[in-house]
Amino acid sequence: MTSSRVYLDWNATAPLRASARCAMVDALDHVGNPSSVHRFGREARRVVDTARESVAALVGAEATWVVFTSGGTEANALAVRGTGRLLFASTIEHASVTAAREDIAPVPVEASGRIDLAALDRVLQQPLRGPALVSVMLANNETGILQPVAEAAAIVHAHGAWLHCDAVQAAGRVDVDMKALGIDLLTLSAHKLGGPQGVGALVCRGDVSLSAVQRGGGQERGLRAGTENVAGIAGFGAACAAAWADLTKADDQARLRNRFESGARTIAPMTRFIGADVPRLPNTSCLSLPGVEASTLVMALDLAGFAVSAGSACSSGKVRPSHVLAAMGLPPAIVQGGVRMSLGWSTTEIEIDRCVEAWGDIANRLADRRAAAA
Numbered sequence: 001m002t003s004s005r006v007y008l009d010w011n012a013t014a015p016l017r018a019s020a021r022c023a024m025v026d027a028l029d030h031v032g033n034p035s036s037v038h039r040f041g042r043e044a045r046r047v048v049d050t051a052r053e054s055v056a057a058l059v060g061a062e063a064t065w066v067v068f069t070s071g072g073t074e075a076n077a078l079a080v081r082g083t084g085r086l087l088f089a090s091t092i093e094h095a096s097v098t099a100a101r102e103d104i105a106p107v108p109v110e111a112s113g114r115i116d117l118a119a120l121d122r123v124l125q126q127p128l129r130g131p132a133l134v135s136v137m138l139a140n141n142e143t144g145i146l147q148p149v150a151e152a153a154a155i156v157h158a159h160g161a162w163l164h165c166d167a168v169q170a171a172g173r174v175d176v177d178m179k180a181l182g183i184d185l186l187t188l189s190a191h192k193l194g195g196p197q198g199v200g201a202l203v204c205r206g207d208v209s210l211s212a213v214q215r216g217g218g219q220e221r222g223l224r225a226g227t228e229n230v231a232g233i234a235g236f237g238a239a240c241a242a243a244w245a246d247l248t249k250a251d252d253q254a255r256l257r258n259r260f261e262s263g264a265r266t267i268a269p270m271t272r273f274i275g276a277d278v279p280r281l282p283n284t285s286c287l288s289l290p291g292v293e294a295s296t297l298v299m300a301l302d303l304a305g306f307a308v309s310a311g312s313a314c315s316s317g318k319v320r321p322s323h324v325l326a327a328m329g330l331p332p333a334i335v336q337g338g339v340r341m342s343l344g345w346s347t348t349e350i351e352i353d354r355c356v357e358a359w360g361d362i363a364n365r366l367a368d369r370r371a372a373a374a
């Protein structure tokens with residue numbers, strides 16, 4: 001990243017924290033396999049178990065509940081397949097939940113972007129063929145909107161079901177206490193909070209029975225076979241410890257995000273913000289210029305030196321209409337055009353002010369062009 005380019009795509013991936021890099025470099029010097037009983041193996045096991053403690057501490061869990069995986073995608077798949085229960089999922093879940101099973105019963109969200117708790121209660125009241133699992137994410141990756149997870153957990157448990165919560169975007173950005181929230185299974189990904197890509201965890205309460213999806217050597221209490229990614233796990237643990245310490249700075253990010261939104265609203269009043277009136281992550285802004293495609297905005301901002309993303313971009317970078325904005329009942333002109341701006345611990349006021357200016361230039365230029373064409 002050159003200094004003139006501004007990275008505002010932290011929900012896609014955050015930069016590696018210095019402490020995570022150090023932990024990884026140290027771990028790379030360990031030769032042992034954590035499953036080996038000799039001294040080298042025991043050293044590697046110590047690295048993994050130290051990280052396990054830090055991951056658990058970030059989300060108020062027990063270390064023994066942590067099952068390391070190759071990332072959030074695998075952890076979500078393990079939760080929704082490994083419990084073998086009937087699956088209900090909110091209509092705004094990440095594709096790694098919705099694509100992991102074909103037999104999912106949807107639970108709608110309200111126009112606010114928050115799960116419809118009355119509808120959740122209704123669907124669980126029907127006679128069911130067996131025990132259920134409900135998947136509700138803690139914070140949405142496109143809008144940053146926080147879900148009423150404690151309330152959802154109370155409903156889910158009243159019906160004898162379990163709650164799985166994808167906390168990939170929330171962990172390290174807001175306080176997450178798995179026990180206090182009543183979450184039974186929780187998904188984490190290292191690279192969203194300053195750890196490396198390709199490592200994550202499913203944190204699973206001790207009384208939840210789970211079967212492995214990936215079988216083999218019996219690692220991770222038999223729940224996820226494969227020699228552990230020791231360096232990646234070490235980086236994940238260090239990133240969790242740093243993210244926990246940084247939670248006190250969440251208000252700084254909210255202040256910068258709000259500064260951007262009020263600046264953009266003044267300079268380009270046609271800007272529409274999504275989720276600004278409900279609880280949301282402190283670092284995320286989802287915005288659109290009605291009628292303008294998200295890809296046009298992302299490219300114009302990139303040319304101006306700002307990296308943001310279309311909320312619904314897939315791995316090829318192709319922008320699809322957002323299933324999240326559609327689920328909120330927003331009109332097609334917005335569903336096609338949601339752009340996500342996400343900040344992090346190194347974002348500065350100067351960068352935000354430059355971004356407001358760039359947004360104003362782009363919005364007003366596009367508006368002039370549309371007026372001339374009309």
Ligand code: PLP
Binds near residue numbers: 169190
């Ligand atoms: N869940 C959410 C909400 C996400 O935003 C992402 C990644 O964007 C994932 C799961 C997948 O995580 P990973 O990239 O570690 O597979």
